[in-house]
Amino acid sequence: DLxxxxxxxxxxxxxxxxxxxxxxxxxxxxxxxxxxSDPSQADFYQFAYxxxxxxxxxxxxxxxxxxxxxxxxxxxxxxxxxxxxxDPKLHDTYVDYEPITGVAMRAAKRLQINTALYPLPVLRSGxxx
Numbered sequence: 001d002l003x004x005x006x007x008x009x010x011x012x013x014x015x016x017x018x019x020x021x022x023x024x025x026x027x028x029x030x031x032x033x034x035x036x037s038d039p040s041q042a043d044f045y046q047f048a049y050x051x052x053x054x055x056x057x058x059x060x061x062x063x064x065x066x067x068x069x070x071x072x073x074x075x076x077x078x079x080x081x082x083x084x085x086x087d088p089k090l091h092d093t094y095v096d097y098e099p100i101t102g103v104a105m106r107a108a109k110r111l112q113i114n115t116a117l118y119p120l121p122v123l124r125s126g127x128x129x
Contacts, residue, residue, distance in 0.1 A: 008025040022098055025096075034050050062116045064115070065114070069085055091110055092108070094108055
């Protein structure tokens, strides 16, 4: 789990659960803004792309969490990795509540863990310099 809480935002009703209308809540996109977009995020060391949660301080090494396939992240995050195809139906985190009882009927917690990778200089013999 993340070391920081996130607000849930109402995204609308869904009616694909046994004919019962549910209210969908998900991660508030404002919680995944970086410090450039929202200066108050500097309190949480949000110095990465929008759409990523900086977990470096908690982990002790460069570590970031995002939605899978960098869903809702800056386009620059997608450019660095081949094969990313963000799809909200497959990659979003949400909780669906029944509005009269308030019971959570369905939920999906989807998370991708990311770390920085850098190319290593290689000698002609194939060993790392």
